[in-house]
Amino acid sequence: MGEVEPAFIQDLQHRPKLTIIEAEGIPLIDLSALNSGSADAVSDASLVSDIGDACKKWGFFQVINHGVPLEKREKLEKAARELFDQPLEEKVKMRRDEVRVYGYYDTEHTKNVRDWKEVFDFTLQNPTIVPASTRPHEEHVVEWYNQWPQYPPQLREACEEYAEEVERLCFKLMELIALSLGLPTDSFNGFFKDQTSFVRLNHYPPCPAPDLALGVGRHKDGGALTVLAQDDVGGLEVKRKSDGEWIRVKPTPDAFIINVGDIIQVWSNERYESVEHRVMVNSKKERFSIPFFFNPAHYTIVKPLEELTSEDNPPKYRPYSWGNFLVTRKGSNFKKLDVENIQIYHFRVSESELANRFGKAVSVA
Ligand SMILES: O=C(O)CCC(=O)C(=O)O
Ligand SMILES: [Fe+2]
Secondary structure, eight states: OOSOOGGGOOOGGGSOOSSOBOSSOOOEEEOGGGGSOOTTGGGOHHHHHHHHHHHHHTSEEEEESOSOOHHHHHHHHHHHHHHHTSOHHHHGGGBOOSSSOSEEESOOEETTEEOSOEEEEEESSSSEEEESSSSTTOOOEEEEOOOOOSSSTTHHHHHHHHHHHHHHHHHHHHHHHHHHTTOOTTTTGGGGTTBOOEEEEEEEOOOSOTTTOOSEEEEOOOSSEEEEEEOSSOOEEEEOTTTOOEEEOOOOTTOEEEEEOHHHHHHTTTSSOOOOEEEOOOSSOOEEEEEEEEOOBTTOEEOOOGGGOOSSSOOSBOOEEHHHHHHHHHHHHTSOOSSOOOOGGGGBOOHHHHHHHHHHHHHHO
16 A cells, blocks of 8 residues: 555545544453462452443543463564565455455444554454344345465464464353353353354554544444454544543453443443544554454344343343344455444434333323
8 A cells, every 4th residue: 555545535524633642541350360270259349340431431441461472473474474564465365345245354344434454364263153134034045155265385274273262261251241240150152152252463554644534433342342453653542532532542462352332332231332433553663463353143132131221221232133233244354335334323212212211201100
């Protein structure tokens, strides 16, 4: 990528500020209690409340001593560099499209503006089963398969080993999140039995106009939880809930950045919110990152959990099909649409509807 074409240029109000706020950063949480071997470590009370506070206040936190071996992460980071270092003719041999949705891609759009990046996606469950179309109530399913390159030869093994470790961490984090919401530890496990999780290798090349373009435009992650490994360059910005300022997430060696996705926002009936984030690019340095998107089975109907709703706190979302959401989002990756793609707020019950329901409940009582 050389010159900045118009497709990359953000609208004025979404352009990044080059003065970076690193003030009060997202919380840093030490997970060593989880790996101490004690059977009830996951119910460590202060850990649970720290996670709950971070989810509520920020929707984002970093973890250290998370149990994912550093050598597995480094092996994948090295393979990712070698992969993106290949000539474009090689990389496009495993190009993603509407049928082969995993593989290499360099023309992704977020909110209909092109991202300054190239990516390689792979799924954990190969094949991943999803609805055959974006039609509501689609009963047929299709299989989505991985595409592996010849070079670098160790990429596939590095991907699979890394994914296995991070998946384990995701299950532990979901247990901590369940406890922080006052739910039984294993409340969420069942949703991930036939998971649609996938991992993305991101490469953000140096960009001649970091004031006009973004590596990834502002967005919320649509799944349940994201576990992100970023290198030491920096660029991820999180929209601070308290004042809407964009805050840079400072790289911490060997830490993972965790964020709550839209599904946890719905399950928790907005006790925890999925927070907007974006990636700034750099005129001198390339940057690499690896998000792991932890997603439930395609047949999951996402709705606020009964235990977390009540007459005073009625469900704020209408139930929706995760498979339909995922397939609709993936389709929108491949073309620039004239309309906004599927967003979680489309399923939000309006404040006036909520007030009406509440009013009715009161008048009946
Ligand atoms: O590269 C990053 O730091 C974050 C990427 C991201 O937010 C995403 O791919 O959803
Ligand atoms: Fe994201």
